[in-house]
Amino acid sequence: MKEKVLGVLGGVGPMATVYFADLVVRMTEAETDQDHISMVILNHPTIPDRTAYILDHSKPNPVPVMVEDARRLEADGCDYIVIPCNTAHYFYDEIQRNVRVPILNILEETVRACQETVPNLKTIGVLATDGTIQSHAYQNIIERHGLTCIVPEPGDQASLMTIIYEQVKAGRPVDLFEFHRIIGEMKKRGCDAVILGCTELSIIHRDANLRRPDVVDSMECLARSSILACGKQLRRG
Amino acid sequence: MKEKVLGVLGGVGPMATVYFADLVVRMTEAETDQDHISMVILNHPTIPDRTAYILDHSKPNPVPVMVEDARRLEADGCDYIVIPCNTAHYFYDEIQRNVRVPILNILEETVRACQETVPNLKTIGVLATDGTIQSHAYQNIIERHGLTCIVPEPGDQASLMTIIYEQVKAGRPVDLFEFHRIIGEMKKRGCDAVILGCTELSIIHRDANLRRPDVVDSMECLARSSILACGKQLRRG
Numbered sequence: 001m002k003e004k005v006l007g008v009l010g011g012v013g014p015m016a017t018v019y020f021a022d023l024v025v026r027m028t029e030a031e032t033d034q035d036h037i038s039m040v041i042l043n044h045p046t047i048p049d050r051t052a053y054i055l056d057h058s059k060p061n062p063v064p065v066m067v068e069d070a071r072r073l074e075a076d077g078c079d080y081i082v083i084p085c086n087t088a089h090y091f092y093d094e095i096q097r098n099v100r101v102p103i104l105n106i107l108e109e110t111v112r113a114c115q116e117t118v119p120n121l122k123t124i125g126v127l128a129t130d131g132t133i134q135s136h137a138y139q140n141i142i143e144r145h146g147l148t149c150i151v152p153e154p155g156d157q158a159s160l161m162t163i164i165y166e167q168v169k170a171g172r173p174v175d176l177f178e179f180h181r182i183i184g185e186m187k188k189r190g191c192d193a194v195i196l197g198c199t200e201l202s203i204i205h206r207d208a209n210l211r212r213p214d215v216v217d218s219m220e221c222l223a224r225s226s227i228l229a230c231g232k233q234l235r236r237g
Numbered sequence: 238m239k240e241k242v243l244g245v246l247g248g249v250g251p252m253a254t255v256y257f258a259d260l261v262v263r264m265t266e267a268e269t270d271q272d273h274i275s276m277v278i279l280n281h282p283t284i285p286d287r288t289a290y291i292l293d294h295s296k297p298n299p300v301p302v303m304v305e306d307a308r309r310l311e312a313d314g315c316d317y318i319v320i321p322c323n324t325a326h327y328f329y330d331e332i333q334r335n336v337r338v339p340i341l342n343i344l345e346e347t348v349r350a351c352q353e354t355v356p357n358l359k360t361i362g363v364l365a366t367d368g369t370i371q372s373h374a375y376q377n378i379i380e381r382h383g384l385t386c387i388v389p390e391p392g393d394q395a396s397l398m399t400i401i402y403e404q405v406k407a408g409r410p411v412d413l414f415e416f417h418r419i420i421g422e423m424k425k426r427g428c429d430a431v432i433l434g435c436t437e438l439s440i441i442h443r444d445a446n447l448r449r450p451d452v453v454d455s456m457e458c459l460a461r462s463s464i465l466a467c468g469k470q471l472r473r474g
Binding site: 003011012013014015017018019021022025026030031032033034035036037038039040041042043044045046047048049072076169170171235 | 277472
């Protein structure tokens with residue numbers, strides 16, 4: 001069988017992109033270099049900010065650059081494309097329309113993972129950027145599966161945006177207490193699972209070494225789906 | 238000024254490639270996604286093993302694939318190419334002859350960094366693969382600078398190869414005691430600086446959180462040179 005190549009449409013953000021690639025390598029069952037997945041990674045951080053455009057269409061539109069990058073990955077022989085940024089999936093249909101190569105959808109993979117791993121799942125909480133929340137992307141998928149979706153109250157949502165933009169993306173220390181408090185608040189409001197639906201939150205999840213079965217990290221779900229799609233095995237343990 | 242693009246000829250190995258990209262992102266002074274360096278990363282782990290070919294030319298030759306990847310990076314508009322693998326620099330001249338884009342040489346950058354940061358430098362120890370050691374790549378550069386190069390005794394060299402191939406590349410726990418013992422042995426033999434001249438050793442260096450001014454990590458040196466070449470600033474602190 002011809003080896004599959006994974007295309008990573010990245011840079012949105014750059015830290016999340018390299019963490020995604022790192023996760024794919026760590027989560028692949030491999031004894032030698034040659035057992036790993038081939039990847040072409042475009043780390044293109046100058047792509048205009050996604051949330052800024054979703055909230056205000058007079059801001060620079062990130063879609064033309066993302067479509068161009070998807071076409072480069074297709075021309076480079078990639079068999080699958082991933083975009084390690086939840087917010088960018090607002091533009092998923094528009095990007096997918098421009099390439100024949102399938103784009104794995106981080107939101108779909110994450111909701112499916114919740115269903116597979118969380119028992120008695122009825123209500124899912126979603127932590128994400130304003131762009132993702134206001135586009136109702138997660139809400140639509142979750143409700144299509146017959147489940148209930150809860151998003152943070154406005155004050156907590158503003159606090160999450162501070163964590164994502166002014167702490168993680170800016171390379172500054174993260175207010176972990178606040179991050180954990182917001183997860184706790186979602187649990188108190190009845191969430192059976194809480195999705196980390198922004199790849200900057202996945203970075204906190206890694207650094208804080210927070211392991212709970214009811215906290216489902218979208219980046220890990222995308223890495224897992226990518227490994228399996230490319231015909232590799234998941235590392236055990 | 239047109240934004241510079243860094244091409245990463247990677248996959249040799251995959252873990253080192255993603256760690257290199259991670260270091261570039263972490264070491265760049267940036268407040269937003271858009272402040273980071275654009276990178277095109279080819280993570281191509283099926284490139285035949287470099288040390289195997291250097292030691293036995295009847296083994297598969299990694300050069301044709303590496304030249305092809307370098308040309309793809311050039312065609313993709315990269316301004317600089319890096320290869321985050323010391324051993325692969327055995328083929329540096331042959332790859333550089335096939336592209337006009339300059340390839341930053343990890344060995345040259347590392348020896349220069351030793352000279353800039355280690356006071357009263359006379360003797361440098363090099364920890365690297367059999368391929369790198371037997372090709373005399375570091376020895377030639379170090380001696381050209383009027384310095385003395387020391388490499389591990391055969392038993393320690395065999396132990397290093399076990400650490401690189403059977404522990405780091407295989408994703409198994411690393412014998413940190415043995416790694417530190419070998420560094421100590423090089424110091425005892427009179428090295429003013431010890432170069433970690435294999436990017437798998439850079440991964441140990443990261444995980445072990447080993448910070449000594451006389452241990453110079455080739456991967457960090459290459460990341461630093463890449464950031465400066467692309468016109469960005471190093472993150473302070």
